[in-house]
Amino acid sequence: MKKVFMWSLMLLSLGLNLTSCSSNDDPIIINDPVTLSLEMPLNLENVEVTNSNITLTNVSSSQIHVLNNAIEKTSNGFVATFNEVEEGTYDLHAEGELSFTINGVAGTSKFEVSQDNINLSRTATSMKVTINTFTAKGGFVISEVFFTGTTTPEGKQYSNDQYVVITNNSDVTLYADSIAFLESSFLTVNNYEYVPDISKDTMAVAAVYMIPGNGTSVPVEPGKSLTLAVNAINHLEGNANSIDLRGADYEFYDISSNPTYNDVDNTNVPNLDKWYCYTATLYSMHNRGFKSMAIAKMKETKENWLEKYAYNGKYMMSVSGNTYEMKVNSTYKVPMSWVIDGVNLSVEEEWQWNVLPANIDSGWTYCGKTMNDKTRYSKAVIRKTDSEGKYVDTNNSANDFIPEAKPSMFK
Structure with missing residues (x-):
């Protein structure tokens, strides 16, 4: 009888441990692609982006997603896409080089932009940053x-x-x-x-x-x-x-x-x-x-x-x-x-x-x-x-x- 009782306690303990482990929610992967839109200064024309690097860092887990030279010029502007991103809060950092024309004159400039505490989830899959590290005024x-x-x-x-x-x-x-x-x-x-x-x-x-x-x-x-x-x-x-x-x-x-x-x-x-x-x-x-x-x-x-x-x-x-x-x-x-x-x-x-x-x-x-x-x-x-x-x-x-x-x- 004592052996049966001890065996029951072990099974109960194992059950509690299994229940305890399953209480930590597994990471939720966002099914849809997560998009980053980059807004350029309004007075620039014929903009091209080169040598770009984007890092997306999970604040809680420190997991980093990196995109190199992945900014695409689309009909909706400049966009970069991340896949298999977990729900959570993120810090974003993007840098690269721009070539453009301003008032008909060709120009180039480096850019660097950051944004912290971005909440991403299955219902919030987009980010937007404005490149305002230079104004391109004058000439x-x-x-x-x-x-x-x-x-x-x-x-x-x-x-x-x-x-x-x-x-x-x-x-x-x-x-x-x-x-x-x-x-x-x-x-x-x-x-x-x-x-x-x-x-x-x-x-x-x-x-x-x-x-x-x-x-x-x-x-x-x-x-x-x-x-x-x-x-x-x-x-x-x-x-x-x-x-x-x-x-x-x-x-x-x-x-x-x-x-x-x-x-x-x-x-x-x-x-x-x-x-x-x-x-x-x-x-x-x-x-x-x-x-x-x-x-x-x-x-x-x-x-x-x-x-x-x-x-x-x-x-x-x-x-x-x-x-x-x-x-x-x-x-x-x-x-x-x-x-x-x-x-x-x-x-x-x-x-x-x-x-x-x-x-x-x-x-x-x-x-x-x-x-x-x-x-x-x-x-x-x-x-x-x-x-x-x-x-x-x-x-x-x-x-x-x-x-x-x-x-x-x-x-």
């Missing part, structure tokens, strides 16, 4: 124009040392190839009625020189600049009052039709791709600042642009009470929708109108207060910076630029 801006040139110790005018600086004012890497420097045909000191009037939606150009490349050949990191020199040589060798521009990133190079005027080609500095220039000899910026400058993303091939964007117009000019019809021949135009940034230049006492429209530049800046102001030499217009070190860009050069500033290349 390329003209940060400096040195158009006045210098004078020699003998007092002669010297313009070969002119240059322009463009800067990546965003917080992502942007590509500068296919961006062109433009100088206007129209003058800010003469306000004629041009027929046809193209000034509202296109820019009549006297010069177009483009940074060469395939679209992603010239990366410019946030805050970095490119210097485009009219001549990338050591000008101090011929003018003690000038500067050394051998460190420029690009130079304007022209093959002159007149053997008297030969350009110097610094083979250590890449040449800009010349699309058009008003002169058959050597280009130089207007050294009194009668013209406007801009940078644009060229959206045609050179051949197509030359064929489709010629401008032949006319205007009336009055001299000593007589009026003459003047023709504008062999000039080209660039749509304002291609223009990334621009600055109206003039002379303080001579300004009549802004060549660029208000959405590009509602103001203007200058070096020199009168028509033949000899104090303008060795001065530049330089864009202001804000408290965070970013260039000020309100589309108003009167507010954004310091007139008659010391050029940054002068020590």
Whole structure:
């Protein structure tokens, strides 16, 4: 009887142990795929995701689910899918690289985003994160124009040392190839009625020189600049009052039709791709600042642009009470929708109108207060910076630029 009783106790104990073990619920696997949606900044286009890594960590069990290069571009946006995930609370971490275009300019940026305490269950199988580790605001801006040139110790005018600086004012890497420097045909000191009037939606150009490349050949990191020199040589060798521009990133190079005027080609500095220039000899910026400058993303091939964007117009000019019809021949135009940034230049006492429209530049800046102001030499217009070190860009050069500033290349 005692043996029977002991055996009964053992069976009861075993039963209790089995009951105790079964009280711990087995993990519940979510039958449906668990999806992660990644929301991109609104101003980005043509977005691609590469080198991505996503980790989903169970807070209770520390079990980790990992996805590498599994973000897919779908009609509903960018999605990654996890399978056989247990119900529970999770921490999410995602990182990778983006390529995109912003205002027509190619760019790249790394991203990293995290989200904690995400509850996943059979009725909650989706997650959503917003990539807000960068804003992609800003873009390329003209940060400096040195158009006045210098004078020699003998007092002669010297313009070969002119240059322009463009800067990546965003917080992502942007590509500068296919961006062109433009100088206007129209003058800010003469306000004629041009027929046809193209000034509202296109820019009549006297010069177009483009940074060469395939679209992603010239990366410019946030805050970095490119210097485009009219001549990338050591000008101090011929003018003690000038500067050394051998460190420029690009130079304007022209093959002159007149053997008297030969350009110097610094083979250590890449040449800009010349699309058009008003002169058959050597280009130089207007050294009194009668013209406007801009940078644009060229959206045609050179051949197509030359064929489709010629401008032949006319205007009336009055001299000593007589009026003459003047023709504008062999000039080209660039749509304002291609223009990334621009600055109206003039002379303080001579300004009549802004060549660029208000959405590009509602103001203007200058070096020199009168028509033949000899104090303008060795001065530049330089864009202001804000408290965070970013260039000020309100589309108003009167507010954004310091007139008659010391050029940054002068020590």
